[in-house]
Amino acid sequence: MTIRIVLIDDHALFRSGVRLLLQRQPDFDVVAEAADGIEGVKRAKAFQPNVILLDLNMPGLSGLETLKLLVQDVPDAAVLILTVSEEADELAQALRDGARGFLIKNIDATTLVAAIRQAAGGKFFHTGEAPGEPDKGISWQ
Template sequence: MTQPVRILLVDDHLLAREGVKELLENQKEFVIVGEAANGIQAIEKTKELLPDLVLMDISMPKMNGLDATKAIKQQFPNIKVVMMTVSYDITDWFEALKRGAQGYLLKNLNTDDLLNGLKAYSLDEIPMSKEMAFRIWKEFKKDGQAEESLSARELEVLQLVAKGHSNKEISNSLNISENTVKTHMKNILGKLQLENRVQLASYAYNNGIV
C-alpha cells in the first residue's frame, strides 16, 4: 500500500489551518504531521518532522512564506513546497517559483480542484495551462539556455516532464529506472540553468520541444 503524503501545514490563521485539516482528514492520500504559524516555525518544524510536502501560506508575521520556502529548499531540496494563498498577484507566483516552490494553489479553489492540484504536485505532475507556462517562461528566460546542450535521452525526459508525467511514469515510458530519471532531471536543470519542473515545462513549451 502506498504511504500517504506527509504534510506540514503552515498558515498564521488558525481557522485556515483548521479548514485545510478538515478538508484532508478523509483523504487517504494525505496526512498532516505538523503545523506552523510563521516562516520561522515552518523551518524548525521541517527540520524536526522532515515532511514530504510543506503547504505554505505567503503572508505571515516574523518570516513570510517566500523567505521560509527559500530556506527550506536550500536545506532540504527534495521536500516539496506548495504555496497556498489568497493572492492573485502573478509576481507572487513568480517569486515563489524562483525560491524553489513546486506549485501554487489559491485558497478559494473549490474542493475538487484544490485536492486535484495538491495530488498532482505531490506526484511531481504539473497542473498548469499552456498560457501560464508561457507567462512563467517569459519571467525565467535567461541568456544561454539552449536545448542543443541536451542529449537525445534528456530531450525525451524533458518532453515527458512538460506533459506533466511523474518520474515513475517517465521511468515506465522510457524503460529506465526512476534513479536514472532523477539523474537526467538533475542534468537537464543544470544545463538549462533552471530550478524545478514548472520552469522546465515552460521552457519546453516555448522552445517548441513539445
C-alpha cells in the same frame, strides 16, 4: 503511499479547516502545522513531509523567505503556495525560488487534493493564469 503534509499559515481557523479536509483522504497524513515561517521550517525539518502548503503573506518571516529556507533545508519536499495573493510577480518569484506550484485560496477541495497528489508525484500545479512571461524562466509541466 501515504503523503505526509505540513501546513504553514498564520490563520489558525484556516489551518484547522484544511487539516480536517485533508484528513478525509486515506492517503494523506497532516504531520504538522505552524503559524509562522520559522516554526514551519523547524517542523518541516523534523517531520520531513512530502508536501508543504505555504502561505505567502505571514507576519515576521515572509512566505518567500520561508520558501527559500524550505527548499534549502527540506529539499525532498514539494512546496505548494496556498495564498489569497494573485500578484503575478510574487507568484512568479515563488516558482523561480523552488515552489512546485501555487493555489489561490478560493479553490475547491477537489482541486486542493489533486494539487497535493500532483506535487507529491513531482509535477507542477497552479490555479489561474501562469504568472510571468516565458522569458522569466518559468516552465509548466
